Amino acid sequence: MSFPRTKIISMxxxxxxxxxxxxxxxxxxxxxxxxxxxxxxxxxxGLDSVTVEGIADYAGVAKTTIYRRWPNVSSxxxxxxxxxxxxxxxxxxxxxxxxxxxxxxxxxxxxxxxRNGKILRALIGRAQVEESLREAIETRWVEPRRKLxxxxxxxxxxxxxxxxxxxxxxxLDLLYGAIYHRLLVPYKNGKLNERFVEVLLDAVFGxxxxxxxxx
Amino acid sequence: MSFPRTKIISMxxxxxxxxxxxxxxxxxxxxxxxxxxxxxxxxxxGLDSVTVEGIADYAGVAKTTIYRRWPNVSSxxxxxxxxxxxxxxxxxxxxxxxxxxxxxxxxxxxxxxxRNGKILRALIGRAQVEESLREAIETRWVEPRRKLxxxxxxxxxxxxxxxxxxxxxxxLDLLYGAIYHRLLVPYKNGKLNERFVEVLLDAVFGxxxxxxxxx
Amino acid sequence: MSFPRTKIISMxxxxxxxxxxxxxxxxxxxxxxxxxxxxxxxxxxGLDSVTVEGIADYAGVAKTTIYRRWPNVSSxxxxxxxxxxxxxxxxxxxxxxxxxxxxxxxxxxxxxxxRNGKILRALIGRAQVEESLREAIETRWVEPRRKLxxxxxxxxxxxxxxxxxxxxxxxLDLLYGAIYHRLLVPYKNGKLNERFVEVLLDAVFGxxxxxxxxx
Amino acid sequence: MSFPRTKIISMxxxxxxxxxxxxxxxxxxxxxxxxxxxxxxxxxxGLDSVTVEGIADYAGVAKTTIYRRWPNVSSxxxxxxxxxxxxxxxxxxxxxxxxxxxxxxxxxxxxxxxRNGKILRALIGRAQVEESLREAIETRWVEPRRKLxxxxxxxxxxxxxxxxxxxxxxxLDLLYGAIYHRLLVPYKNGKLNERFVEVLLDAVFGxxxxxxxxx
DNA sequence: TTTTAATCGAGACGGTACGTCGCGTCTTGTT
DNA sequence: AACAAGACGCGACGTACCGTCTCGATTAAAA
Numbered sequence: 001m002s003f004p005r006t007k008i009i010s011m012x013x014x015x016x017x018x019x020x021x022x023x024x025x026x027x028x029x030x031x032x033x034x035x036x037x038x039x040x041x042x043x044x045x046g047l048d049s050v051t052v053e054g055i056a057d058y059a060g061v062a063k064t065t066i067y068r069r070w071p072n073v074s075s076x077x078x079x080x081x082x083x084x085x086x087x088x089x090x091x092x093x094x095x096x097x098x099x100x101x102x103x104x105x106x107x108x109x110x111x112x113x114x115r116n117g118k119i120l121r122a123l124i125g126r127a128q129v130e131e132s133l134r135e136a137i138e139t140r141w142v143e144p145r146r147k148l149x150x151x152x153x154x155x156x157x158x159x160x161x162x163x164x165x166x167x168x169x170x171x172l173d174l175l176y177g178a179i180y181h182r183l184l185v186p187y188k189n190g191k192l193n194e195r196f197v198e199v200l201l202d203a204v205f206g207x208x209x210x211x212x213x214x215x
Numbered sequence: 216m217s218f219p220r221t222k223i224i225s226m227x228x229x230x231x232x233x234x235x236x237x238x239x240x241x242x243x244x245x246x247x248x249x250x251x252x253x254x255x256x257x258x259x260x261g262l263d264s265v266t267v268e269g270i271a272d273y274a275g276v277a278k279t280t281i282y283r284r285w286p287n288v289s290s291x292x293x294x295x296x297x298x299x300x301x302x303x304x305x306x307x308x309x310x311x312x313x314x315x316x317x318x319x320x321x322x323x324x325x326x327x328x329x330r331n332g333k334i335l336r337a338l339i340g341r342a343q344v345e346e347s348l349r350e351a352i353e354t355r356w357v358e359p360r361r362k363l364x365x366x367x368x369x370x371x372x373x374x375x376x377x378x379x380x381x382x383x384x385x386x387l388d389l390l391y392g393a394i395y396h397r398l399l400v401p402y403k404n405g406k407l408n409e410r411f412v413e414v415l416l417d418a419v420f421g422x423x424x425x426x427x428x429x430x
Numbered sequence: 431m432s433f434p435r436t437k438i439i440s441m442x443x444x445x446x447x448x449x450x451x452x453x454x455x456x457x458x459x460x461x462x463x464x465x466x467x468x469x470x471x472x473x474x475x476g477l478d479s480v481t482v483e484g485i486a487d488y489a490g491v492a493k494t495t496i497y498r499r500w501p502n503v504s505s506x507x508x509x510x511x512x513x514x515x516x517x518x519x520x521x522x523x524x525x526x527x528x529x530x531x532x533x534x535x536x537x538x539x540x541x542x543x544x545r546n547g548k549i550l551r552a553l554i555g556r557a558q559v560e561e562s563l564r565e566a567i568e569t570r571w572v573e574p575r576r577k578l579x580x581x582x583x584x585x586x587x588x589x590x591x592x593x594x595x596x597x598x599x600x601x602l603d604l605l606y607g608a609i610y611h612r613l614l615v616p617y618k619n620g621k622l623n624e625r626f627v628e629v630l631l632d633a634v635f636g637x638x639x640x641x642x643x644x645x
Numbered sequence: 646m647s648f649p650r651t652k653i654i655s656m657x658x659x660x661x662x663x664x665x666x667x668x669x670x671x672x673x674x675x676x677x678x679x680x681x682x683x684x685x686x687x688x689x690x691g692l693d694s695v696t697v698e699g700i701a702d703y704a705g706v707a708k709t710t711i712y713r714r715w716p717n718v719s720s721x722x723x724x725x726x727x728x729x730x731x732x733x734x735x736x737x738x739x740x741x742x743x744x745x746x747x748x749x750x751x752x753x754x755x756x757x758x759x760r761n762g763k764i765l766r767a768l769i770g771r772a773q774v775e776e777s778l779r780e781a782i783e784t785r786w787v788e789p790r791r792k793l794x795x796x797x798x799x800x801x802x803x804x805x806x807x808x809x810x811x812x813x814x815x816x817l818d819l820l821y822g823a824i825y826h827r828l829l830v831p832y833k834n835g836k837l838n839e840r841f842v843e844v845l846l847d848a849v850f851g852x853x854x855x856x857x858x859x860x
Numbered sequence: 861t862t863t864t865a866a867t868c869g870a871g872a873c874g875g876t877a878c879g880t881c882g883c884g885t886c887t888t889g890t891t
Numbered sequence: 892a893a894c895a896a897g898a899c900g901c902g903a904c905g906t907a908c909c910g911t912c913t914c915g916a917t918t919a920a921a922a
Contacts, residue, residue, distance in 0.1 A: 185395055
């Protein structure tokens with residue numbers, strides 16, 4: 001999935017002589033109307049009943065205009081959600097590793113409780129069956145975050161906060177995996193909240209085995 | 216989702232007088248043909264293109280016969296998969312907790328690599344958007360396994376293998392969450408294999424922090 | 431074009447055990463509603479703007495129901511028109527050949543002036559470009575009438591009313607051709623009325639050359 | 646239909662100052678490319694699938710350039726065909742009336758068997774439903790020919806070849822109507838060839854009734 | 861020679877209709 | 892009574908063209 005098929009080109013450079021029309025004014029308005037409509041409709045009635053025709057109607061746009069930019073509904077929602085979501089749960093370094101992840105993971109649980117998070121969760125579900133969506137999520141959501149997080153882990157290793165022989169990805173699977181487990185794998189009373197993040201971090205950073213002198 | 220609407224009743228007891236007819240011979244054949252067809256078609260062309268009409272054709276069965284038993288495609292596949300999957304990755308106690316989970320988790324990764332696992336993964340994805348499916352997965356797949364695993368963890372606590380103050384569910388999220396993370400959240404080179412399970416267990420049971428005298 | 435794909439079977443015979451459903455009550459109603467709607471819409475806004483969707487809406491019927499019976503709009507209109515038109519301009523023998531054709535041709539001009547005639551004219555136009563429609567018109571409209579007319583001509587020959595060496599089809603082209611010429615080939619002040627029929631018959635039966643003793 | 650909207654003005658006169666540019670070189674090329682493309686495409690795949698977009702592509706011309714000159718596809722084809730067809734079946738006086746029409750009608754049957762004739766036939770069909778096309782055919786094809794033919798008939802009357810009391814239009818409907826009947830009204834084995842023309846003329850000029858002393 | 865204004869190609873836009881697929885309901889014999 | 896068969900109303904799909912509307916990029920004329 002390479003959406004939008006034609007990338008919206010930043011207007012910040014001086015000369016934009018020959019941008020394709022939809023990058024220009026008329027088309028840009030249509031693009032935005034489509035993205036807005038898709039979010040609006042997804043919120044109103046669930047991702048599953050968002051249709052291209054529905055979006056076209058709601059956005060006051062022709063179906064062809066949509067198909068000129070995106071191949072299907074998931075890719076529209078993907079664009080719409082990611083443009084808003086990437087900033088919503090940043091990963092920023094705090095004084096300690098534990099604190100860094102505490103902050104990040106709490107933001108993440110908050111994100112998934114909100115409108116865009118609900119849609120993102122549905123998209124991750126859908127990605128199990130739609131390869132192009134899988135790639136898009138990986139490229140535009142997961143990997144950029146992982147890259148950052150790996151770097152932070154490595155700095156924590158250098159600082160002696162965690163064992164230097166660990167596979168950083170395994171550590172991330174441990175931390176974030178627990179969250180996504182509660183999010184995606186249905187399980188009674190698996191609340192996803194700040195309390196859970198703290199208990200989780202206790203277990204991960206404190207270790208789960210009985211250590212002499214720890215009790 | 217309450218599927219199957221009509222539970223297939225075991226014939227092993229002596230009197231089956233009051234079973235609905237389709238549970239008897241004619242209907243039982245149809246039921247089985249439907250389940251088989253759904254798996255066959257899901258494998259052939261992806262869960263997303265499995266349709267009630269397709270199953271009816273393939274199974275040589277009328278659509279009404281399908282709708283008499285299940286409300287939609289996911290519920291058919293749910294039944295078809297679970298009947299085979301629940302036995303495929305049992306959780307059985309080994310000599311140590313670590314060993315117990317090592318065995319269980321390796322079986323699980325193997326399961327998700329196979330035909331039924333692929334379908335189950337797609338169903339978990341679909342469940343993000345279909346409440347009844349979410350419940351079914353919880354009730355018939357996740358909770359039974361969690362219940363067992365919790366008990367084993369508690370026995371490990373009593374034996375002193377792990378800290379007794381831990382929330383068992385958090386520990387399970389830690390262990391299995393990492394696996395599901397790799398399974399569901401697309402991430403480059405996130406291989407799901409036995410090696411990963413071992414490294415993961417090292418981190419969980421060994422702890423991730425630098426411990427005096429461990430280096 | 432073999433429309434309707436499934437012929438409406440007369441119910442007059444005693445046993446109609448296994449007619450396809452649309453021949454039975456529900457379907458028969460739909461069929462009639464479609465035919466009625468097509469005529470209604472053709473009259474309202476011209477054959478060219480009759481669409482399958484429009485007919486479906488007007489008839490309160492699903493598009494698929496239409497496509498199950500007919501392949502396109504022209505074939506619907508063809509059925510609708512012919513069911514009414516074949517009786518409207520019968521060819522019936524009168525006391526003389528000239529009288530026979532006078533009556534028939536006057537009926538024909540009247541037919542083409544009416545609702546169904548206007549549609550039939552448009553269909554003949556459309557047939558220039560749609561082979562299946564051409565065949566349908568030939569089989570169900572033109573040929574049956576020509577067959578009758580040829581026979582009447584032959585009887586006229588036997589009675590000595592016209593030359594026995596004539597090609598009957600050529601005579602028919604002469605008579606009816608003049609009418610269709612005025613109908614189809616646009617030509618100013620080419621009125622198509624009873625007066626024209628009489629003048630035409632004068633020319634054909636009287637001959638156009640100057641005959642000794644005729645003046 | 647007033648096509649072409651902008652009349653192609655002959656360049657033979659000395660001053661062409663005020664001609665719109667497309668009548669000059671650049672535009673003239675485009676105009677010709679459009680006309681050629683329309684004929685080419687009509688021949689390739691039938692008049693019904695000739696589209697403005699198709700012509701634009703084939704001619705390497707923008708859609709706007711087409712719409713600047715013609716309002717729709719039929720008018721383009723009308724122009725394209727008439728520019729070639731008017732010369733193809735001229736009506737020229739021969740030694741006798743019968744000979745005059747024999748030659749003319751044979752040329753006409755030949756015309757309708759060729760590429761342009763097939764398109765013209767389709768246009769006449771289309772004209773049943775498109776008023777502006779009807780007018781164009783009348784003004785630019787039918788009437789000029791009728792005017793000529795009427796005059797020739799009148800001279801034949803003066804020469805005593807045919808009855809002077811006849812309505813010339815009726816005679817023309819008789820003669821040409823037979824041809825158009827075979828052309829437009831589908832009828833099995835209604836071959837349109839020179840043999841038919843001869844037999845037809847025999848019937849018209851010989852009369853169809855049994856005449857004393859003719860046998 | 862340079863400007864300038866009409867026309868050009870290209871193709872996006874809002875629409876309408878197409879013909880198809882699958883849904884879940886229904887109806888009709890058959891088993 | 893449940894079954895196979897399949898028609899039904901419905902909603903959405905993705906595509907083809909419609910006729911309108913910007914866009915720079917040619918031109919060929921006027922300045």
